[in-house]
Amino acid sequence: MSLTDKQWEIAHAIAQTLVQEHTDVNEVSKAVAYLRTVIDKNDATSRFLTYLKILVKDGRQISHSKDTPRYYRNIEATCSQYFKSNSDAVTILQILGWVSRLMKYYKNSGIPIGEITTPTATVIESARQAEIAKVTESQEFKEGDIIDAKVTKINGNKVTYEILEVIKLTQKEPKKANVLQEGQTVKVEVIELREDGTIKKIRLID
Structure with a gap:
């Protein structure tokens, strides 16, 4: 590097x-x-x-x-x-x-x-942080937004979601992890944003 x-x-x-x-x-x-x-x-x-x-x-x-x-x-x-x-x-x-x-x-x-x-x-x-910042600037997220997310990893009850091919979020899904599949695209709701406008928390929509 x-x-x-x-x-x-x-x-x-x-x-x-x-x-x-x-x-x-x-x-x-x-x-x-x-x-x-x-x-x-x-x-x-x-x-x-x-x-x-x-x-x-x-x-x-x-x-x-x-x-x-x-x-x-x-x-x-x-x-x-x-x-x-x-x-x-x-x-x-x-x-x-x-x-x-x-x-x-x-x-x-x-x-x-x-x-x-x-x-x-x-x-x-990092190059990844710069990429995320670029995506966040071009797409202004709001709490309540419904967006597509790809399930990239399932580890026990922890699920990693990928949004716009750049943003990755891992959170616990104790009730839904066992019915999801890696590679699946799902709808999620933006629940909470960080101060810089990036997504902090999402909710899987049934």
């Missing part, structure tokens, strides 16, 4: 900021190692950002030197600036992997960093 131009800008900006603040690159590598252990979780980015906050909170107890709590604060503040809980964890892992390398480059090159230009794009979206 290669980074986009905007993602490279973010990688450089984070590396430059952390070098200017004399942050230990080894602590950045440890944070990357933690993210790698939770990368398969659905909430990997939230876990990672929470982990950084815990490091800051408990820094004095777990630090190896008097400077370590400051390193934690620098890393947490910089990551929170560029990454949000809905940012794509795999992309963050790629960016931070490069941040570690770029920090060594900036530290050893002797080139003055000067004023750091903050990239305009601060939230990293």
